[in-house]
Amino acid sequence: MKLLIAIVQDKDANRLSNQFIDNDIRATRLSTTGGFLKSGNTTFMIGLEDERVDEVLDMIKAASHTRQQFMTPPVNLDAQLDSTSSYPVEVQVGGATVFVLPVDQFHRF
Amino acid sequence: MKLLIAIVQDKDANRLSNQFIDNDIRATRLSTTGGFLKSGNTTFMIGLEDERVDEVLDMIKAASHTRQQFMTPPVNLDAQLDSTSSYPVEVQVGGATVFVLPVDQFHRF
Amino acid sequence: MKLLIAIVQDKDANRLSNQFIDNDIRATRLSTTGGFLKSGNTTFMIGLEDERVDEVLDMIKAASHTRQQFMTPPVNLDAQLDSTSSYPVEVQVGGATVFVLPVDQFHRF
Ligand code: NI
Ligand code: NI
Numbered sequence: 540m541k542l543l544i545a546i547v548q549d550k551d552a553n554r555l556s557n558q559f560i561d562n563d564i565r566a567t568r569l570s571t572t573g574g575f576l577k578s579g580n581t582t583f584m585i586g587l588e589d590e591r592v593d594e595v596l597d598m599i600k601a602a603s604h605t606r607q608q609f610m611t612p613p614v615n616l617d618a619q620l621d622s623t624s625s626y627p628v629e630v631q632v633g634g635a636t637v638f639v640l641p642v643d644q645f646h647r648f
Numbered sequence: 649m650k651l652l653i654a655i656v657q658d659k660d661a662n663r664l665s666n667q668f669i670d671n672d673i674r675a676t677r678l679s680t681t682g683g684f685l686k687s688g689n690t691t692f693m694i695g696l697e698d699e700r701v702d703e704v705l706d707m708i709k710a711a712s713h714t715r716q717q718f719m720t721p722p723v724n725l726d727a728q729l730d731s732t733s734s735y736p737v738e739v740q741v742g743g744a745t746v747f748v749l750p751v752d753q754f755h756r757f
Numbered sequence: 758m759k760l761l762i763a764i765v766q767d768k769d770a771n772r773l774s775n776q777f778i779d780n781d782i783r784a785t786r787l788s789t790t791g792g793f794l795k796s797g798n799t800t801f802m803i804g805l806e807d808e809r810v811d812e813v814l815d816m817i818k819a820a821s822h823t824r825q826q827f828m829t830p831p832v833n834l835d836a837q838l839d840s841t842s843s844y845p846v847e848v849q850v851g852g853a854t855v856f857v858l859p860v861d862q863f864h865r866f
């Protein structure tokens with residue numbers, strides 16, 4: 540038995556949560572904040588048999604790894620004449636941090 | 649030293665919290681959500697000497713194990729003529745998930 | 758690799774959070790409640806290389822250890838004639854509980 544603690548961006552959390560449900564993985568969800576920008580993120584606690592750990596790590600990685608995304612910046616009304624302001628820009632989104640913890644005992648009552 | 653992480657239903661959390669206080673057990677409480685219905689639950693983090701683990705597991709089990717309860721469904725105003733709608737029905741409530749984690753160091757400052 | 762779980766008073770949390778940022782320590786922050794008075798506190802989860810554990814324990818201790826502080830009690834409008842009510846009194850503030858947990862695997866995606 541292991542306890543996975545996975546911290547993901549809020550924008551990736553719902554998709555991941557649905558995948559857990561589809562795969563019969565019971566996850567408990569916490570609202571957390573983190574890092575320099577104090578942005579909201581989501582922490583999942585997931586109890587797992589050892590033989591399912593890799594499968595769930597792959598799922599988390601696929602749903603929330605760091606990637607580049609094109610985003611159209613919001614129009615700045617004070618700069619209407621600056622025609623560059625509405626071009627899409629490439630930003631980095633996603634990213635996950637996962638701890639796999641040993642478990643001495645697991646109980647369901 | 650162990651760290652217990654116990655996830656219980658919100659409706660069982662206050663009673664359990666009072667029992668912890670009565671028994672000098674320091675618990676930190678988190679608001680969490682979980683499972684298919686995204687229902688609210690409560691997670692307790694409890695640091696314990698090894699010899700108190702079984703006592704606290706028993707306490708959690710007694711306060712929050714899965715059990716049947718009779719509940720009167722709310723009256724449905726659109727179905728006033730259906731006389732069955734106010735009969736009590738048996739529903740399953742409660743249930744707890746507990747992880748007992750090993751601890752390398754414990755400090756109180 | 759270790760996972761530190763540190764529970765501190767809300768009033769000490771922002772200072773500590775800034776120190777973590779200044780020292781390139783990534784911490785995830787949870788809103789929690791605890792103890793007899795159900796006062797709000799803050800829990801930090803911090804993943805650390807073994808060789809940084811002592812440094813971070815010192816940081817947590819310095820920022821949030823139990824200490825005496827003088828506080829002027831709020832003026833009680835019903836007791837305006839009681840001249841003792843506005844004298845500063847000594848109260849105990851702060852205090853931190855820290856668990857250092859072993860980690861089997863750590864991933865950043
Ligand atoms: Ni991808
Ligand atoms: Ni019972």
Ligand code: NI
Pocket residue numbers: 819822824
């Ligand atoms: Ni000091």
